[in-house]
Amino acid sequence: MAKNILIKNGFVIDPANNINQKANVYIVDGKIAEVGKIEPQADIVLDAAGKLVLPGLIDIHVHFREPGDEEEETIASGSAAAVAGGFTSVVCMPNTDPPIDDATSVEYIHRMGRQARRTHIYVMGAITKGRAGEQLSEMGFMLQAGAVGFTDDGSGVQNTAVMLRAMKYASMFKNVVISQHCQDNSLAGAGVMNSGYNSTVLGLPGIDPLAEEMMLWRDIQLVRKTNIRYHVQHVSTAKAIELIRQAKEDCLPITCEAAPHHLLLTDDACRDYDTNYKVNPPLRTEKDIEAIKQAIKDGIIDALASDHAPHLKSEKELEFLAAPFGIASLECALGLYIKALIEPKIIDWPQLVSIMSERPAKIIGVDKGTLGKGKQADITIIDPNSEYTVDVNKFRSKSKNCPYDGWKLKGKVEYTIVGGEIRYSAREI
Amino acid sequence: MSKKEFIWNRKHLIGLRELSREEIEYILDTAQAFEQISTRSVKKAPTLRGKVVVNLFFEDSTRTRNSFSLAANRLSADVIEFTQKSSSVSKGETLLDTARNLEAMGIDIVVIRHSAGGAPKFLSRNINACVVNAGDGFCEHPTQGLLDTYTIRKIKGSLEGLKIAIVGDIAHSRVARSDIYAMTKLGAEVILVGPPTLMPAKVNQLPVQVSYSLDAVIGEVDVINMLRIQFERMGSNPFPSIKEYSHYFGLTVERMKKAKKGILVMHPGPINRGVEVESEVADGPNSVILQQVTNGLAVRMAVLFLVNQAAMAKE
Numbered sequence A: 001m002a003k004n005i006l007i008k009n010g011f012v013i014d015p016a017n018n019i020n021q022k023a024n025v026y027i028v029d030g031k032i033a034e035v036g037k038i039e040p041q042a043d044i045v046l047d048a049a050g051k052l053v054l055p056g057l058i059d060i061h062v063h064f065r066e067p068g069d070e071e072e073e074t075i076a077s078g079s080a081a082a083v084a085g086g087f088t089s090v091v092c093m094p095n096t097d098p099p100i101d102d103a104t105s106v107e108y109i110h111r112m113g114r115q116a117r118r119t120h121i122y123v124m125g126a127i128t129k130g131r132a133g134e135q136l137s138e139m140g141f142m143l144q145a146g147a148v149g150f151t152d153d154g155s156g157v158q159n160t161a162v163m164l165r166a167m168k169y170a171s172m173f174k175n176v177v178i179s180q181h182c183q184d185n186s187l188a189g190a191g192v193m194n195s196g197y198n199s200t201v202l203g204l205p206g207i208d209p210l211a212e213e214m215m216l217w218r219d220i221q222l223v224r225k226t227n228i229r230y231h232v233q234h235v236s237t238a239k240a241i242e243l244i245r246q247a248k249e250d251c252l253p254i255t256c257e258a259a260p261h262h263l264l265l266t267d268d269a270c271r272d273y274d275t276n277y278k279v280n281p282p283l284r285t286e287k288d289i290e291a292i293k294q295a296i297k298d299g300i301i302d303a304l305a306s307d308h309a310p311h312l313k314s315e316k317e318l319e320f321l322a323a324p325f326g327i328a329s330l331e332c333a334l335g336l337y338i339k340a341l342i343e344p345k346i347i348d349w350p351q352l353v354s355i356m357s358e359r360p361a362k363i364i365g366v367d368k369g370t371l372g373k374g375k376q377a378d379i380t381i382i383d384p385n386s387e388y389t390v391d392v393n394k395f396r397s398k399s400k401n402c403p404y405d406g407w408k409l410k411g412k413v414e415y416t417i418v419g420g421e422i423r424y425s426a427r428e429i
Numbered sequence B: 001m002s003k004k005e006f007i008w009n010r011k012h013l014i015g016l017r018e019l020s021r022e023e024i025e026y027i028l029d030t031a032q033a034f035e036q037i038s039t040r041s042v043k044k045a046p047t048l049r050g051k052v053v054v055n056l057f058f059e060d061s062t063r064t065r066n067s068f069s070l071a072a073n074r075l076s077a078d079v080i081e082f083t084q085k086s087s088s089v090s091k092g093e094t095l096l097d098t099a100r101n102l103e104a105m106g107i108d109i110v111v112i113r114h115s116a117g118g119a120p121k122f123l124s125r126n127i128n129a130c131v132v133n134a135g136d137g138f139c140e141h142p143t144q145g146l147l148d149t150y151t152i153r154k155i156k157g158s159l160e161g162l163k164i165a166i167v168g169d170i171a172h173s174r175v176a177r178s179d180i181y182a183m184t185k186l187g188a189e190v191i192l193v194g195p196p197t198l199m200p201a202k203v204n205q206l207p208v209q210v211s212y213s214l215d216a217v218i219g220e221v222d223v224i225n226m227l228r229i230q231f232e233r234m235g236s237n238p239f240p241s242i243k244e245y246s247h248y249f250g251l252t253v254e255r256m257k258k259a260k261k262g263i264l265v266m267h268p269g270p271i272n273r274g275v276e277v278e279s280e281v282a283d284g285p286n287s288v289i290l291q292q293v294t295n296g297l298a299v300r301m302a303v304l305f306l307v308n309q310a311a312m313a314k315e
Helices: A075-084 A103-116 A139-144 A160-170 A197-202 A209-226 A238-249 A267-272 A286-297 A330-342 A349-363 B021-039 B063-074 B095-104 B119-126 B142-156 B174-185 B214-220 B231-236 B242-249 B289-314
Strands: A005-014 A019-028 A031-036 A044-047 A052-055 A057-062 A087-092 A120-123 A177-180 A229-232 A254-258 A379-389 A408-418 A421-425 B052-057 B078-083 B109-114 B130-136 B163-167 B189-193 B209-211 B223-226 B264-266
Touching: A005 A349, A005 A379, A052 A349, A057 A075, A057 A330, A057 A349, A075 A087, A075 A103, A075 A330, A075 A408, A075 A421, A087 A330, A087 A379, A087 A408, A103 A120, A103 A139, A139 A160, A160 A177, A160 A209, A177 A209, A197 A267, A209 A229, A209 A238, A238 A254, A238 A286, A254 A286, A254 A349, A286 A330, A330 A349, A330 A379, A330 A408, B021 B142, B021 B174, B021 B289, B052 B063, B052 B095, B063 B078, B063 B109, B063 B130, B063 B142, B063 B289, B095 B109, B095 B119, B109 B119, B109 B289, B119 B130, B130 B142, B130 B289, B142 B174, B142 B223, B142 B264, B142 B289, B163 B174, B163 B214, B174 B189, B189 B214, B209 B214, B264 B289
Parallel strands: A005 A044, A005 A052, A057 A087, A087 A120, A177 A229, A229 A254, B052 B078, B052 B109, B109 B130, B163 B189, B163 B223, B189 B209, B223 B264
Antiparallel strands: A005 A019, A019 A031, A052 A379, A379 A408, A408 A421
């Protein structure tokens, strides 16, 4: 029997229900019983004075490396990192080894998630078998097993006919979303960073922004034809933003996400060949950052997602050309968004909560992201003002490939409540 | 050694982009002093006696490796040749482990060539020995840039106001980048010439002019440096054929008729005769290609000497 919890004196932000005020939250049997000026008896009382009480944060783009690369991350270690970062739900990407491209694998991820007993674990299945971009995977069976969408993330589906077929086929299932890592490999070539002045003087092969924009443009035409829900992962260029903006104006069913590094870092960061800045899509320019921030302000960006991509130190301790792509940022992602968006007053708290909880939930089609009565009690309680220093050595994640080590951030997570259970508390450490 | 009062304090030579004009001139002046050693009957100085230099080459190279070996030998250093054919992505010992192993052997200077841009910088961050870049990916080839600059300065007296064309595959050329940094810092104007498919991204942000026509610039330049076409990179097919490339960008006898009288013809070698440069031009009176090789030795002696001196000063 789950214990009843009363969260007292906190400031509740629940955009889905237009709540933005001081209120108490009462949790009974793992569900939201009431939000308001109430003071019932409870087994556990949490004093949230001076804190923000939010619908549980949702990260729709993480890499937990299981199965196959458990030395980098497991679903257990990733889940611990997630709740420490305030995330009550995450969506694992299917580019594991082997990839998640059938129902059995989807069930495996769910089982490991249940065993870890931290955050809710969701998973997207691969669009194509083996993520090879050729034959459609069994999308129907994976949906039945609980997959929340499909992507070949890590790479985009290169063949236009295959992508069209995938979208057409998937359109027979209700509300399914196809998600794409937009990158035309013929343009990206062997690139390891943004193509530009920095790649020229560093002598490293570049990835032209066109590589992202071309595939996005292509996919938008396919969405026009199939009218399927389509989600753009980690948008990184100003022109890609323009394409999405136009597609939304045309009322196409398109959503998109932005990653923290594309809000805070430019390709100038690669100048010392520090491989912690090697990420795909690559760090771009100030102009691109401005465009993404403007798009967030305008509501064009539907979700913030960390693209948490853990890698071993030994893998990153290589030449920039040889090291793998990826940044591990799940545990400090919230602080990064606050730094990038709240501190410079680009958006306010309700807007931030909306794109970290309510809207991501809609993208993956789960009944979450709200503190509405009767909903599962996924709640994140944070201290918006106290400052902390990012210390990779304290990460619960198995990997430390995080360029934000030593950064001072705000938005310390106090409690993470998942399904009415306190799964993380800053106090226990 | 040098008349100028100047303290060289870098124990690594990673690239010319980070060097000041004074630093570059200091290396060239030092090289001038070392050039005389090669003309003596006993071609050796005791400068690096007891020091160990390792030639750590991950890419094929004959001339640069030999030039560094000879330079180190002339300075009385012990030289270890460490040649490992490996692409940076192949499995096996990592660069970091290789470097740590070498360091455990007590080496003093690592001369590194690597296919990955940034490898020398990476190495310099992780070991105590001096690191000299002998070419990294298409980032830099500083001693080539220095010897090209040295050769021009020696013949023309100064680079101030000279117009210098660099022709060919600029995108994949570490030589072009090092040349650009050194030559423009010493006051020359650099014009890059080649097809747009062989120009790097945002080339206009480099301190250079760009031309797609060799015919348009041949008459106005004082120096022309013909880069080697690297056939191994031609998989991406940046131009339709060697024949068409030579037609537009080859330095032919015919084109030389339009050149300035005292034009210097340079090439970092090895030459593809008849592709970048016609034999008559390569062997002709304007060619300084072999002088480049000779000067390379003096420049590399100077570099080895200077980085070692800086390292000893820091101890």
